[in-house]
Amino acid sequence: MIKTRHPVIAATIIIALVLQIMPLPIQIDTYRPDWVLIVLSYWSMALPHRVNVGVAFVTGIAMDILLGTALGIHCFALSVSVYTLAANYQRLRNYSVWQQAIIIGLISALYHAVLFWLQHLLTGIPFQLSYLWPVASSMVLWPWIFWLLRKARRQLNIS
Amino acid sequence: MDTIFSRGPSLNLRLTMALAMSVILIFADHKLDAFQSSRVYMNSLMSPLQYLANLPSLMLNASAQRLTSHEDLVAENRRLTNQVLLMRERLQRFELLQSENVTLRKLLDAPVNTAMKKTVAELMAVDNNPFSQQIVINKGAIDGVYLSQTVLDERGIVGQVMEVGTTNSRVVLITDVTHAIPVRSARNDIRFIASGTGSLDELLLEHVPHSVDVEVGDMLVSSGLGDIFPEGYPVAQVTQVVRDESRPFASVTATPLAKLDRLKYLLLLSPSSPQTLPSSEPVLPPQEPQRD
Numbered sequence: 001m002i003k004t005r006h007p008v009i010a011a012t013i014i015i016a017l018v019l020q021i022m023p024l025p026i027q028i029d030t031y032r033p034d035w036v037l038i039v040l041s042y043w044s045m046a047l048p049h050r051v052n053v054g055v056a057f058v059t060g061i062a063m064d065i066l067l068g069t070a071l072g073i074h075c076f077a078l079s080v081s082v083y084t085l086a087a088n089y090q091r092l093r094n095y096s097v098w099q100q101a102i103i104i105g106l107i108s109a110l111y112h113a114v115l116f117w118l119q120h121l122l123t124g125i126p127f128q129l130s131y132l133w134p135v136a137s138s139m140v141l142w143p144w145i146f147w148l149l150r151k152a153r154r155q156l157n158i159s
Numbered sequence: 160m161d162t163i164f165s166r167g168p169s170l171n172l173r174l175t176m177a178l179a180m181s182v183i184l185i186f187a188d189h190k191l192d193a194f195q196s197s198r199v200y201m202n203s204l205m206s207p208l209q210y211l212a213n214l215p216s217l218m219l220n221a222s223a224q225r226l227t228s229h230e231d232l233v234a235e236n237r238r239l240t241n242q243v244l245l246m247r248e249r250l251q252r253f254e255l256l257q258s259e260n261v262t263l264r265k266l267l268d269a270p271v272n273t274a275m276k277k278t279v280a281e282l283m284a285v286d287n288n289p290f291s292q293q294i295v296i297n298k299g300a301i302d303g304v305y306l307s308q309t310v311l312d313e314r315g316i317v318g319q320v321m322e323v324g325t326t327n328s329r330v331v332l333i334t335d336v337t338h339a340i341p342v343r344s345a346r347n348d349i350r351f352i353a354s355g356t357g358s359l360d361e362l363l364l365e366h367v368p369h370s371v372d373v374e375v376g377d378m379l380v381s382s383g384l385g386d387i388f389p390e391g392y393p394v395a396q397v398t399q400v401v402r403d404e405s406r407p408f409a410s411v412t413a414t415p416l417a418k419l420d421r422l423k424y425l426l427l428l429s430p431s432s433p434q435t436l437p438s439s440e441p442v443l444p445p446q447e448p449q450r451d
Binding site: 014017018019021022023026052053054056057060061062065066067068069070071072073075076079080083086087115116118119122123124125126131 | 170178187188198209215285321322337
């Protein structure tokens with residue numbers, strides 16, 4: 001698992017983590033896309049033998065520490081989401097970018113649902129529909145991230 | 160090319176392992192509080208990322224400061240000078256009242272309220288996790304921050320320290336759903352528990368009987384019970400009282416006085432006497448609201 005790590009993949013994940021925690025005005029903050037989830041999704045579809053559940057788990061721990069949630073919540077949600085993608089990567093790769101965007105939307109909805117359920121179990125938070133805005137913004141962001149990361153992958157010859 | 164033989168454990172096995180580990184982590188962290196001491200190191204490990212994420216806003220702020228015009232500065236200076244003058248005048252009266260209060264308390268044989276030591280901290284990051292309301296401040300264990308320390312802004316209580324890192328620490332706001340603060344009404348000293356609702360401008364007073372004398376506009380100050388928050392700091396103002404007799408309790412909501420959505424400079428209170436609480440020791444746990 002460790003032997004196949006590539007510095008570029010790690011760098012993109014770290015950038016995604018920074019974007020995920022960057023302070024933003026509260027009006028925009030609700031629409032913040034799931035940067036980490038999108039980047040992990042790309043790598044797990046493109047290179048499922050390098051990035052899959054293990055990387056998602058480690059990234060999840062970093063997210064939990066950075067966001068101050070109970071340790072393990074983001075690990076759980078990211079592992080489940082990335083597993084779904086990595087298990088179906090051969091089918092998903094053949095979809096067009098727009099179809100993939102819909103899949104990413106579904107995955108993001110699953111991710112937020114799992115996050116909500118886990119935290120609901122722990123602290124009894126009420127559900128608000130605004131929690132689901134990132135699903136829409138992630139779908140919009142997906143094609144651009146997809147093109148960007150594919151370009152990076154091809155130019156730097158990561159396989 | 161990757162072959163099927165060099166892949167290690169199968170995907171399903173990995174998922175099972177990851178989920179099992181996550182559940183163990185969640186249980187250990189949330190129910191057993193097993194990571195209380197190691198959280199400091201984990202936070203310190205991750206703080207470079209936090210500083211990195213904070214860089215753009217820092218740069219924007221710096222350039223905004225550099226580009227402020229001379230006129231703006233003069234205007235601000237004038238405003239602040241005026242404010243200092245007004246504050247000085249109030250302080251004169253306050254000092255008189257304080258000395259008077261101390262003598263009166265001595266006459267009554269009541270303990271004199273000791274002054275608190277204050278540290279100024281600056282906001283570093285606001286959590287974007289919609290389920291919790293926490294902020295990160297730029298003071299940590301090396302500045303003497305300890306667990307459950309009270310955090311104020313210029314208007315009222317903001318929250319308490321929930322995790323201490325080496326150079327920064329995490330503060331849970333009073334409006335977080337897991338947080339509750341003991342308060343009393345400044346008008347008639349009735350005690351309440353104000354618990355967070357998860358929205359930045361609302362606190363809920365729990366278990367208030369219908370007959371209690373509470374009105375819209377009542378000021379709520381910290382009662383000092385529970386030994387976490389010092390007594391007498393303003394917390395919230397009552398905004399709505401609904402006495403629906405079909406429900407067991409009156410529903411009373413209040414708005415925090417601290418501007419929780421526009422925090423910038425914060426004050427950390429600590430007892431001025433040398434018996435400060437060491438940060439390593441698991442002292443008073445943060446209050447959990449009693450839900451039943």
